[in-house]
Amino acid sequence: MATHYGQGYGIDTKPGHPGSPGEQRHRLPAALRAPVEGRTWRELGYVLLSLPISVLLFTYAITMVSLGAGLLVTFLGVPVLAAALAGCRGFGALERARARGLLGLEVADPEPLRTKRQGFMAWIGAVLKSGASWRSLLYAVLQLPWAVFSFTVVVTFWSIGWSLLTYPLWFWLFPMYGGQGGMQLYGDEQHRIYLDNPFEITVTALVGLLFTIATPWIVRALTTVDRVMVHGLLGPSRLATRVVELESDRGVVVDTAAADLRRIERDLHDGAQARLVNLAMGLGLAKEKLREDPQVAAQMVDEAHGEVKTALQELRDLARGIHPAVLTDRGLDAALSSVASRCTVPVQVEVDLTERPAPAIEGIAYFTVSELLQNISKHARATWAAVEVWRTENRLMLQVVDNGVGGADPSLGSGLAGLAERLDAVDGILVVDSPAGGPTRVTAELPWRAERTR
Known part of the structure; x- marks a missing residue:
């Protein structure tokens, strides 16, 4: 199936009209019937x-x-x-x-x-x-x-x-x-x-x-x-339609930002914050044991050192989820290669860009590919995947392909639907072609906006 996300109107949708779902094939030519x-x-x-x-x-x-x-x-x-x-x-x-x-x-x-x-x-x-x-x-x-x-x-x-x-x-x-x-x-x-x-x-x-x-x-x-x-x-009018679209997109952006803030708060509360609390308690106990049993205190300090390393890694992962430093420093090619290296299947990455888009568009492109690769790791049962990024006139094109089982349907309320809403908020388009049995081909189109001085 191919799913296009966008707004349209003035289309014949009743059965019996050309292009409608209820249209059936006829034996007689159209001119005779x-x-x-x-x-x-x-x-x-x-x-x-x-x-x-x-x-x-x-x-x-x-x-x-x-x-x-x-x-x-x-x-x-x-x-x-x-x-x-x-x-x-x-x-x-x-x-x-x-x-x-x-x-x-x-x-x-x-x-x-x-x-x-x-x-x-x-x-x-x-x-x-x-x-x-x-x-x-x-x-x-x-x-x-x-x-x-x-x-x-x-x-x-x-x-x-x-x-x-x-x-x-x-x-x-x-x-x-x-x-x-x-x-x-x-x-x-x-x-x-x-x-x-x-x-x-x-x-x-x-x-x-x-x-x-x-x-x-x-x-x-x-x-x-x-x-x-x-x-x-x-x-x-076109202006009124555009205003409605912008109001809807603004709501999507606000909801997405709120969801991201809740995710960050949850990750901090359940991850790094909990580990730091346990670390403080462990160091307090080690301080009390220092004079009575230095060997046990040393063991507890060693455990606390391990907890510090784990907390630092969780904080790095959280920071990478907000906006990875490699994307800011080196661009999409290096950032997507980093994401592909963490995928459970081999991923071929090809980025053909002579210049960098605006940071906002670059970030959306990065997180789009990242989420699609996560879907491949979790659901596709694929053995390989490929990521292509290129520019066509004033549009940034992304394509992620895998040889998995297919059957991805954004209309079922999956993560693809939320991803399409995020793209639509910046006048982007998501097209999903995922027949049963595969392969799955997801194409994303974003507006190209030139990079400003960072």
Whole structure:
């Protein structure tokens, strides 16, 4: 499986739409089954409904905006204009729901109104200052001409296609009730050409078949413009989306920092601090035994010396977990080689960087590879692994590969999910490709930020 972490919207996700999980393979080519597919009929229904809805929306928007603009010389113009924009926002919600139901288009709601104070005047100001309100008004104005065009094209092609395709079934109406041999192709005062013999009827049906086959793709192309309009004008702006992402990333960073602080406190309390307490008690006992039994006191001092060495090693490991000195002094190549040497399987490290990234990005890259190698040691049951680091334009790329049993799934809430959140906090991406039976390939992508003076 391949897992991408990132935010996206405006994607067809309903079964029956291309790319959806519920899509199944068909024996008939797409061109032949398109005229009878459910997607085609939903898109046709969307186009047909667009005309009356756009007329209603356009009429409301133009009437209310014109009324509000005309009343701006008085105080009443401002609330009327705000009501016009609020109504357009309401229509926008209905249009998003219609696009979701008929086009399978998932569009997030635009940014809500932000008011610093309570009250009617504060609400009016928020509506007038909201970019989403004015985009909804622009949608109301642009939707009508496009709806008229798409309605005309679709109805014309659809009616011509099906009427010609079914012509062999109803051409008998002309001689029986119309007094002519068939559908008239040309006529003047002297000559008239009717489609009345078997060959002409067959050719007419074939032409209708071509129109019928082409019409769904024309409808699909026209609704693509509707998708763009709904997504661009009725969805959240890029700036608002970016603000939401940054707020979410800030929360992840804060939670990660708090978790790291708790881990450091726990390691200090349960590790070095406990050993130093035992060391102090042991030295105190040795001091008391020094005069009574110097040999026992010497043995206790020797044990205390061993405890000091162990405590120092734990403190070094803790400091390395916070930020290893080798990373600061010598860079990613040496730091990753040091991590690889502690892995339980042989690891080949290849770092192809002509310069060093910013310390923050370098640290994230180091801890990403470190955690992935720990996962290999604990869970992969691999016999070898490889680490590659390189730069592509303005991105720092990391790849860790092993020949283990595979089956790593970030969606199950493993450490990979937390690692992906950390990368996402700095606009990074994590891709996991780990089929059952292996091999596992984890690729991380980080923004490249040049190293500043350290």
